[in-house]
Amino acid sequence: MTFRAPKGTDDILPPVSRTWRRLLLTWEDWAARYGYELVLTPLFEATEVFARGTGEGTEVVQKQMYTFEDKGGRSLTLRPEGTPSVVRAFLEAGADGILKAAYWGPMFRYERPQAGRRRQFYQIDVEYLGSREAAADAEVIELGYRYLIDASVPGLSVQINSIGDRECRPAYLEVLKEYLESRRDVLCDDSLLRLTTNPMRVLDCKICAPKLSDAPSPVDYLCDACTTHYGEVRSILRELGVPFEATPRLVRGLDYYERTAFEYVATDLKAAQNAVGGGGRYDGLAELLGGRPVPGVGFALGLDRIVLTLGDVEEPNPLDLYIIVTAGRRREALRFTSELRRSGIRADLDVESRSVKAQFRAADRRGAAGALVIGDEWSEGRVVAKDLASGHQEIIRIEEVEAWTRRL
RNA sequence: GUGACCGUAGCUCAGUUUGGUUAGAGCGCCGGGUUGUGGUCCCGGAGGUCGCGGGUUCGAAGCCCGUCGGUCACCCCA
Numbered sequence: 108m109t110f111r112a113p114k115g116t117d118d119i120l121p122p123v124s125r126t127w128r129r130l131l132l133t134w135e136d137w138a139a140r141y142g143y144e145l146v147l148t149p150l151f152e153a154t155e156v157f158a159r160g161t162g163e164g165t166e167v168v169q170k171q172m173y174t175f176e177d178k179g180g181r182s183l184t185l186r187p188e189g190t191p192s193v194v195r196a197f198l199e200a201g202a203d204g205i206l207k208a209a210y211w212g213p214m215f216r217y218e219r220p221q222a223g224r225r226r227q228f229y230q231i232d233v234e235y236l237g238s239r240e241a242a243a244d245a246e247v248i249e250l251g252y253r254y255l256i257d258a259s260v261p262g263l264s265v266q267i268n269s270i271g272d273r274e275c276r277p278a279y280l281e282v283l284k285e286y287l288e289s290r291r292d293v294l295c296d297d298s299l300l301r302l303t304t305n306p307m308r309v310l311d312c313k314i315c316a317p318k319l320s321d322a323p324s325p326v327d328y329l330c331d332a333c334t335t336h337y338g339e340v341r342s343i344l345r346e347l348g349v350p351f352e353a354t355p356r357l358v359r360g361l362d363y364y365e366r367t368a369f370e371y372v373a374t375d376l377k378a379a380q381n382a383v384g385g386g387g388r389y390d391g392l393a394e395l396l397g398g399r400p401v402p403g404v405g406f407a408l409g410l411d412r413i414v415l416t417l418g419d420v421e422e423p424n425p426l427d428l429y430i431i432v433t434a435g436r437r438r439e440a441l442r443f444t445s446e447l448r449r450s451g452i453r454a455d456l457d458v459e460s461r462s463v464k465a466q467f468r469a470a471d472r473r474g475a476a477g478a479l480v481i482g483d484e485w486s487e488g489r490v491v492a493k494d495l496a497s498g499h500q501e502i503i504r505i506e507e508v509e510a511w512t513r514r515l
Numbered sequence: 516g517u518g519a520c521c522g523u524a525g526c527u528c529a530g531u532u533u534g535g536u537u538a539g540a541g542c543g544c545c546g547g548g549u550u551g552u553g554g555u556c557c558c559g560g561a562g563g564u565c566g567c568g569g570g571u572u573c574g575a576a577g578c579c580c581g582u583c584g585g586u587c588a589c590c591c592c593a
Contacts, residue, residue: 111584166591170516188593214593219516221587230593297590313589360592371593384593409593433551465546467553475553482551495553 115218115226117411125422126414130258131211134231137254141246143209143233148192150213154182159395160191162362164305171216185215188361189232190389190405191396197236198398205237211410222415223380229410233386239402241339244367244388248340249349251384251406255371260383260416262375265350268326268357269337270307272365273391275330280306282323293318307358316356324355336366363389367404373416383416384408427512429470429495430456431463433482440481443505452512470495476515479508 112118119127154174161168173185186192193208211231218224233250235243248265255263271279283306287294294302295314302309309315310322329337344351351369359368364387371384386406393401428447432440440456447454455473457466463480470478480491484502492511493500503511 114584171591216592218591219589220585221589224592228593232593308591311591379588380592382593386593407593412593429553431552462546463551464549464553467551469553471553478553480551491551493552498553500552 113226115220117225117227121424122421123414125424126417126420127410129422130410130413133257134209134211134254137250137257138209138233141207141250143207143250146193146196146206146208146210146234147212148189148196148210149186150215151183151185152192152195154184156191156195156396157184157187159397160194160363160392161188162395164362165360167216167361171218173215173217187216188214188407189230190234190363190403190407191392193232193234193405194236194389194392194398194401194403195396197401198393198396203237206234208232208234208236221380222378223376223409223412225411231384231408231410232405234403234405236401236403238404239390241336242343244336244340244404245343245347245349247386247404247406248344248351248367248369249347251371251386251408252349255383255408255413258413258417260371260373260413262373262416263383264352264372264374265369266352266354266357266372267340267344267367267369268354269329269333269340269366270325270358270364270368270387271329271333275328275333276325276365279323279325279328282328283307286322287319290319308360310356311358311360325358326353326355333366340367359385359387363392363395365390369406371406371408373412376412376416378415380409380412382409383412423474425453426455426473426475427452427477427515428454429466429473429475429478430454431466431470431478431480432456432460433463433480434460436481436485439485443481447508447512450509452509477512 154172157172158168163169167187172187175183177183189210189212193210197206209232211229213227214230215227217226220226231254233247235247248267252263252265270276284302287298287302287306287309291299293315294309295312298309298312298315301312307325310319326337341351341353354370357368357370366388368387369385370382373381373383376383384406386404388402388404390400390402392403393399430440430444430447437460444454444456455475457469467478475495478493478495480493482491484490488505489502490505490508491500492503492508494515
């Protein structure tokens with residue numbers, strides 16, 4: 108073995124890739140049902156898009172970006188997340204009104220790999236741009252929930268919170284800082300640093316949080332507008348039948364979030380990285396990128412993590428018919444297989460001219476429902492058709508093959 | 516960025532304790548047993564620079580150092 112995939116990246120091959128394919132197909136279905144349209148943006152952007160969008164203060168921007176200079180001297184960065192790109196694209200297109208965007212693809216962050224944390228990882232994303240309404244928040248949260256349930260993620264819990272907006276957060280931060288100053292003695296080194304850079308994140312610290320149970324929560328300092336918004340989001344979610352847990356200590360790691368913040372947690376997952384998705388409202392992001400105000404709310408789901416929660420169940424590569432080629436009938440077999448495929452039957456064959464025995468074995472391993480022998484009977488317009496589950500075999504006319512297959 | 520554990524066949528692992536001659540098993544893969552018939556069974560085959568580099572030694576998969584990689588946790592987040 109000479110080359111390996113770079114550290115923290117994965118090759119996704121069968122049979123595991125079958126699960127990925129299924130997850131992506133069902134995702135396309137759910138996105139379409141909720142009226143979200145495909146939006147594709149570049150995998151890299153001007154570094155500034157993330158520096159200003161994702162936020163200079165975030166760990167992601169400070170330590171985790173794959174940044175490089177191209178031959179024209181531009182500083183570019185492989186996207187560590189998708190939201191700033193979509194907002195940038197919306198602004199660049201001069202779009203107005205509402206855009207409901209759905210997409211999926213690889214994201215890149217330079218980190219030490221572990222279970223559920225890769226350097227190239229895959230997200231399923233949704234952005235609802237152009238509305239400040241709580242109904243938009245609720246719809247986005249509902250869509251993610253319905254999809255994850257359909258994907259059968261075990262032990263799913265939806266946790267939501269409101270972290271205030273530009274009106275009320277500054278006052279809350281003052282109160283929080285004051286409180287944290289008074290508890291300096293119990294804070295860990297990291298939290299002492301965060302006290303000045305991003306005090307809300309201290310509430311997220313695994314070491315300190317248990318000792319700070321009496322810390323002020325953002326929800327208790329919301330302005331009237333935020334309180335109303337948060338109340339509406341919750342009441343609509345109840346109306347829609349989406350179970351959730353109000354989690355006052357939930358805080359997000361990206362700077363642009365305000366008001367609604369939420370996470371999808373796979374509580375059954377033993378790995379430390381059990382947040383299978385997360386998101387929130389980002390009404391200020393467009394302005395951070397130098398554009399006009401465009402409100403928005405969205406989520407990102409970690410595909411790799413979803414797959415992780417599903418365990419090692421192997422999915423089949425469904426096949427209706429395996430075509431068995433005998434000596435001298437190769438051309439006929441190729442042509443007939445093509446006809447079957449065009450009529451909607453999942454058919455495959457062996458191009459290696461191996462023994463009939465080997466081909467039957469292959470048919471069995473592929474889990475094909477039936478096998479067809481293209482042999483001497485072909486000259487009379489007939490083929491041997493074998494039901495591989497029962498072992499029953501008969502000679503049928505070529506025109507009957509399609510109907511015979513559908514009965515299997 | 517910090518720490519712990521681990522690298523032997525495609526996969527899962529034995530062999531390292533006490534260095535000793537040709538490095539093993541199961542599964543998987545390919546072929547034969549039926550020159551047109553799968554799953555079970557029997558037989559055979561392919562496949563390994565023992566992660567890589569250096570050192571100690573008459574001799575290293577095994578001991579020492581380094582390095583790369585993997586896994587998990589911290590941190591961070593999807």
